[in-house]
Amino acid sequence: MSENPEPGYYAARRARLQRGFDRFLKRASRSLARHYDTEFAEGVVANARVEFDRVIPEIPFIGGRRNVFSGVMIANGWIVALFRAMKGRGKSAEESVRICVEVSDQLLRSLPGFALRLCGRLAFARPFRRLLERQAARSRERRYPEDFVYSVREGDDGELALVFEECAVNKFYAAQGTEELAPYCNFFDVSYSRLMGMGLDASETIGLGCKTCQLRFKHGRETATPERLAGVFPPL
16 A cells, blocks of 8 residues: 555544544445345444544545545545445445445435536536646646546537546555455446436446546436446436
């Protein structure tokens, strides 16, 4: 595991991170009880809390608030902790990701539909593209070895693509010994794109062994569900 350049950053925020994880677990517990039973859910939740407490100081520091993807790394700390707790009870990565998909879907659907669609439109607006371009330029400076490295590309047909040469999520999974999660690494992108009308095609990922990860968005296009994720998504 590479050295965290800010080893105390997440540890100093432990209480706040644990509160956020508890909110996630509250929803996850309901899904776990529905798929399995209450006793199973309670055991997984208790173990996941222990696992997340261990993971917190190991979450990669990639710039803190200056990096729009820092929240992604925290959420993947939740995923790693939940997966370890479920794996300890004989469950697979796919079963763990299915629970995460249900939680993310519930959270997104709790927002007004018009707000989701508006966010989907704003993601293609020039100010947000400029923000992504600035972030992408900083990523290519490689200040943080565990960060993403990517570029932003615009197509003539209105497609907007984020092309990742390096994926912080997959680096994190490898460092944590949870590579089983890698094929599912972009499930949340599919979740929000489906509900925001962002027309994502994310069939090429480093987690599937591809050279790059490509998130290709086109507003109004139907979001494609990658074959590897077909079994974890509920119908719209």
